Amino acid sequence: MYSGEKKTIFYVLVLYLSSTVLLITTLFSGYYLYEKERLWQEERELLSRYASELEVALSKLHESNEDTLVYPRNTAFRSAIYDSDKKLIFSTIESLIDIQGADFFTKNKNTYLITPLSPHYLGAAFLVIQTESKPLGILRDILYIALFIIAVVIITSYFLVNIILRPLRENIKMLDNFIKDTTHELNTPITAILANIETIDADGCDPKTLKKLKRIDIASKSISNLYQDLAYLLLNHQTSTQNQELNLSEIARERVNYFLDMAQIKRLRFALEIQEGVRFFADKNKIERLLDNILSNAIKYAKRDTTIQLFLDEHSLIIEDEGKGMSKEELERVFVRYSRFDKSQGGFGIGYNIVKSIVDEYGISIAINSQIDIGTKVELRW
Template identity: 60%
Template sequence: MNLYKSEKQTIFYVLALYLSSTLLLITTLFTGYYFYKQEELIHTEKEILKQYSLTLEETLLSVHENSDEKYEYPRFKNFKSAIYDIDKNLIFSTLDTKIENLDKDFFVKDSNAYYVSSLKPYYLGAAYSVVEKKKKPINILNDLIISAMIVITITIITSFFLVKLVLKPLRDNLRLLDNFIKETTHELNTPITTILANIETLDAKSCDEKSMRKLQRIKTASTTISNLYQDLVYLLLNHQISSQNEELNLSEILNQRVHYFSQMANVKKLNLNVDIKEDVYFNADRQKIERLIDNILSNAIKYTNKFTTIKVVLTQHTLSISDEGKGMSQDEISTIFQRYRRFDKTQGGFGIGYSIIKSIIDEYGIKIDIESEIQKGTKVTLSW
């Protein structure tokens, strides 16, 4: 039983859910931290500009008290400034940018931060002062991105090992079940072969009608068990055995498989309408082609109604098998290749037939077309 694919899918889905939720949490936390640091930086910038504004005000006071009619506007190393009159007209400025609006006490424009304050009394005729400094860049963004990548990487590695650890008991139990099925399947081989061989040696002519019917039922049941056994062997061992491809005479193989299932068809009073073109060849593994034909043919026999006809037609590049059974809906056809998918619980089987069919046609590039109509029947066509 090959669980590697389903195991990978489980790991993928769990990791996807875990990582997406973790990523969302990390993004939320880091975004919140980023905006917090941004607000903190703005607050710091504003406090610094307030101090610069006080320095400017003290300097203006000194100039106002010690100057005559002419004075030199003060310059500062750490900041630039401007003063405006009561009507907000510019008196003098060393700013890099022209300021249009003095309504906000703090704002950022381009790459500079500005602080506006009112002056009372009006030193040098100024009612408003503006101080400007280069805005300090927020350098934490790159650090946050690097930190996030490190956290996500650690989370991926940790979560992968956690998922593997959680799945280990399940894998161990499935491995035990797998070994049990393999051993049980192996033990079935000898009794099935013995039953079929002994049935073939019985002389049907020496049996009365009642015994003949019993013999037919035994043979049909044995054929069903044998077919199920072959399917189980294929599922269990297919991934371990390489294909032995050879040039096969499909016409001969199809005739043999129709004959093999003829007893099952007779029990349901089915008419096998066979049209097989002679000497049709195909390069493939014989056992796999037999599994392919057997599963399509056995499904047709199993799900068709009594006293109806099953048509088997082989041409140079197509094989079609049609029945007059209950049919399938389009929704059922779309999920027919899923392993263990069964649509009729009243019939036997495990729902593995079409899963086997799918793996074989994919290996050999065979196209399959399923036409079905409720209460009218199903037609399966293979083309190559």
């Protein structure tokens, strides 16, 4: 899985899932509300029918000449009658109802229908019918179906994302292989050029040729540096790490010397404050990569005729330049591979990515402070 692929899968899943969940929620809420309304209407119709039945029974009772009038009772519902002053006349309902006019409502798991009555049989101006509310009972089913659909969507979307990403993965793999092959091919010519330049007798050359040779040397070192970075990135997992006790002070001086010619082109000065005999247990190649990348970046972005400061003691290494600096947004992305902020300068944007992987490997903390047009300060502490 290449860097960012997890993020892509995550974003696609979130987007796909959230839209699906939204759709499911809308559909199921609509269905639930429709069913609720349907049940509501059914109950209302049933209670209206009970009210009509009660009205007929009351009218018969009103005409009765018996001394005692037996209020009509029904096992299917309970009822009450209220006069025009909303005063209770008779009730089989346990609680008193607040009559506000015609109404249909649910309270304490009971459904009530209040209907006005005219003529007022037995003095009843309002009939109240009460039944136990029917539970809708579809919420759990809806929830199970929704969860099942979401689970299916998660699985299918995962496969879908993988299918979509496959061509991208293949392209990246192809690119990686191409860079790997190219890197291998670069090794021999670069080594040959650098070895030959070193063997040339400078005293036997005229100043013009010497100047040209210096330029070739600088260019070769730049390519060599790039080669080392690419090799580190692409072959890192294939090379074994050989950690050993290093003299960091010596290596720091050596790397500064290595870049001296390059720095001279921009008339840069090095101010070194290196404590002698600083030891560090690590792989030499990796420490050189670490220093080379910080130094080459400092040289690349430093303003002409300025000073690059290098401070080294037992627990810290600080390299500070007076360059163009980086913005807050650029600083946030400085360790991301292939992040390039100045296209006019060479490079692939892999320098600080390598730095980060090395400092992480050796438990070194890194802090980069940068201000636009003032410079950048890289602090390593261990």
